[in-house]
Amino acid sequence: MKFAMIGAGAMGLRYGILLQEAGNDVTFIDTWQPHIDKIREQGGVYVMRDHKDRHLTKIKLETPETYDDDPDMLIFFTKQMQLEDYLKRCEHFFNDRQYAFTCMNGMGHIEKLQKYFADDKIIGGTALIATVLPGPGEVDFMGKRGAGMMNMCPLNEKPDDMCYQLFNELKKAQMNPTLTNDFTGTLMTKVIFNSVINTICTMFEIPMGEFGNFKGAYQMGRQLIDEAYDICARAGIHLVSTRDEEMAALDHNTRIDMPLHYPSMYQDMIKDRPTEVDYINGYIANLGRKYHYEAATHLFVTQAVHLAEYHRQNEAKRRAAEKQRAEIEAQTAQTA
Structure with a gap:
């Protein structure tokens, strides 16, 4: 199959490189200039697995403006807040034959894709796969080859030949896909999962195991999950797993x-980029309000993550001001 990977970040690179290694034609499309420059300078991306075996993998890389091919499948792996801009910039090579597939975190992206693709051409999914982008031009696949799993489901919940072709290519790439039959329930189950892990670990700047081994982890997680499941019950969303x-x-x-x-x-957050908390906990809270349920814990967590972002921004400003003051004092001492 011919793929266009829209977004060459951590997950975009993992999916795209593994699909490429499985024998597919993959072109990556990105807009982050330092990343683009580094990849072109190196002649590819440096790939690691669990910080080891660093090696160069050649890839095809374009910007939205320079890509003019006709892929069978467009895979979207951008941040939620970036997607609308990517879609506008890539629109010139979209057509009604193509399919759009995404495993992006959060909610809100499907409605944006529907402005450009018909419902029977959209396939959504979720991924329990850990990947890190240490810096421009390199990516670290976490876990052994074949680690992780994913779910996928067409928006109309009617898998066609292209959906099965995608499933088979993802299986060959050892992404361990499962084809589900409930689109919204599949996506929301992962959003709820992320509403615990992503936000709590981000607020306290801790690895996932530190939260998991904390004696209060069950109570904290259960409170967020119960709120989300109560809201989904009111909204008529059938989640693909039980609370337990x-x-x-x-x-x-x-x-x-x-x-x-x-x-x-x-x-x-640690790279001073906006987080997606408004599309995860914030989305759950807004859905609750729609169905007259006040998700107090999700609202609190959403603002707590924003407070952590705000604190880091202020700390960065403070450090910059101290550095500037030190430089001025050093210059004054030299001229005295």
């Missing part, structure tokens, strides 16, 4: 599968 199954998945993922991993929201 979700808690068991959280425990296993944090303590056993990826105890040393920092979630993507944390990676955004």
